[in-house]
Amino acid sequence: MDRLFIFDTTLRDGEQVPGCQLNTVEKIQVAKALEMLGVDVIEAGFPVSSPGDFHSVVEISKAVTWPTICALTRAVEKDIEVAADALKYAKKGRIHTGIGTSDYHIRHKFNSNQDEILERAIAATKYAKKYVEDVEFYCEDAGRTDNAYLARVVESVIKAGATVVNIPDTTGYCLPDEYGAKIKYLMEHVDGIHKAIISTHCHNDLGMATANTVQGVLNGARQVEVTINGIGERAGNTSLEEIAMIFKSHKERSIATNINTTKIYGTSRLVSSLMNMPIQPNKAIVGRNAFAHSSGIHQDGVLKNRESYEIIDPKDVGIDESAILLTARSGRAALKHRLCVLGVDLDQDKLDKVYQEFLKLADRKKDINDDDVLMLVGKDRTETHRIKLEHLQVTSGVGVQSVASVCLNLSGVKRFEAAAGNGPVDAGIKAVKKAINNDDMTIQEFLIQAINKGSDDTGKVHMQVAYQGNMYYGFSANTDIIAASVEAFIDAINKFII
Incomplete structure (x- = not known):
């Protein structure tokens, strides 16, 4: 059986989804679950992007035992230095550096040319190699990069010391046969290709991330970059659970992963819960309808x-x-x-x-x-909130004005307010605004989701609140949907009210 390495980027690419940010403790919880799942490489973050990301990479490196811990960088020396510092406690550390290689990136993003980009790619790989032995290089937007030029870049970074080369379909543009042919072209035209592992990293903008990834593997790639539940920027990334079960189901392909598939469901639900990211009912492998039969x-x-x-x-x-x-x-x-x-x-x-x-x-x-x-x-997680909901009472009905009274705990000080509104939720929100004496915020998105079925069910509320030009996300779950709505609003405002 050929070994297929699983590179999970839930904590980096997956966490770029608006409203899905985790704190360090939660990231460690996910990292440990990924370790139990059998993931080979955990991309823990982009250390230079923020102190929080740097700290998370450090702490995950300490908490996880056997998987390789990977840190993302641009082809910039400062990025690489910071990543190397963040990985100092990793038992096995990898720096993931790279640059855009398509004409869209070379001309419009970098205002450069192919030769200059090639030089930067080689320099970044060599610089990262000074800090760690395991260096992965990504050719951003490889999906729209000319194959001949892409082969030049791949060959050059392998000679410079890259142990893994990532061929991302960054925009999710490729058709499966095109992406598979791209990997095959590299396998046949790059001198020294077998000195490195070729990796896939496919996005789902056109719904083809998993199909493209499979074609990449069948044509020679031996690492796949994936996320739990397929979360990620825009339409998401290739789903870890789909790739793991595809090759487990198709044993005739003689490709095996290290994934303990019996841990898939639990890990899926853990990530969904921590990131407040609902799983669509018809999601392959982990959706609640995946094994349901109504016909x-x-x-x-x-x-x-x-x-x-x-x-x-x-x-x-x-x-x-x-x-x-x-x-x-x-x-x-x-x-x-x-x-x-x-x-x-x-x-x-x-x-x-x-x-x-x-x-x-x-x-x-x-x-x-x-x-x-x-x-x-x-x-x-709400215990550390400065603003807490102590009491909520709502009067509502047909032909009567909805009125809500609230008691908020503002850092130990209780404040009571009441307000009328266009329905019970609106009344509750207006009462909270009066209690905190701040009306300069608007709800941009308001999603109510039942977990299962029935009038006694727990309802989840996801809320997006705009304040001073920024968006903040709130979440709550309660059998009382009005209470859940007010709690979600309070969860959001706790992120900007100091």
């Missing part, structure tokens, strides 16, 4: 033989068909078991605290699902 013909076929309509055993991706159902009668052991399945490890004190919240929720809901559990685990 009578399909149901009959599956009951007679699962393989009639399922090419993947749900248990292979960590979905236990005989999962323990969580209800108000469940004990701590059942809750702890479900958390372990979801990749969450809590100490006894934290477990006790979450369990008490679990019992309160279970009294309001018949069944507790995975998203409910992860919501409870993440609820303590």
Whole structure:
């Protein structure tokens, strides 16, 4: 079996999605989950971009044992120096440097020419090689780069010391046969190509990221750059879970990864919860409908033989068909078991605290699902908020004016206000604005999502709030959708009210 290396960029490319930023503690939690999943390389961040990114790369390097920790840079000496400093605690560190190679980038982004870009590529690779042995070079917008020039760049950076060369379809433009042919061209025309690993990095702008990645692998690439749930800039990146299960399912291709596929579901839900990024129900492998059958013909076929309509055993991706159902009668052991399945490890004190919240929720809901559990685990993130909602009461109905009264805790000082509005949510938001004495903010996006089904279900609210020219994102989950809406608004304003 040929070994396919999995390079996960959830914490770098994935975290560039608006509203999905994680703090260092959360990033470490994801990194450890990726390690348990079997990821070979974790791209931990872009250290020169911010002190937070630098600190995260440092701390992830300390926390993770065996995967390679990678730091992104531009082809700039200062970037490379900062990345090398951030990787000083990594057991295995890699610097990922590069530059745009398409005419779009060379002419319009850099106002340069092919020869100058080639020189910069070689210089950056050599400079990174002074700090680490493992250097990856990316040819940004390789998907739209002329193959002959791309081959010159790849050959030159390999000679300069690159151990991995990344061929990104940065804009998601390529068709699968074109991208596969590009990788094949490099394999056949680059002198010394076998001294380095060729990597894919495909975006999903036209919905072809996974197809392009597969074609890249079938034509010689042996590293794939992917994210959990396919998150990433714009339409996202290639999904880790899709690539892992494609090659597990197609054993005839003799390509194997190190991924422990039974950890896929738990890791997927963990990332979705921490990043407040819902998974579409029909998402391949991890969507809630991925193994659901509503057609009578399909149901009959599956009951007679699962393989009639399922090419993947749900248990292979960590979905236990005989999962323990969580209800108000469940004990701590059942809750702890479900958390372990979801990749969450809590100490006894934290477990006790979450369990008490679990019992309160279970009294309001018949069944507790995975998203409910992860919501409870993440609820303590609001404890550090300067503004907290202590009390909310709303009067609303047909033919009456909606009125809301709130009590906010402003750094230990309680403030009561009431307001009327065009509906209960509007009244609650206006009461909060009065309580903080600030009306200079507007809601730009307001999304309500039910986790499962039923009138007793927990509702998720995602909110985008504009303030002084910037966008801030808030999130909350509650069985009371009005409370969830007000809490999400407060979550957003805590990010800019000092």
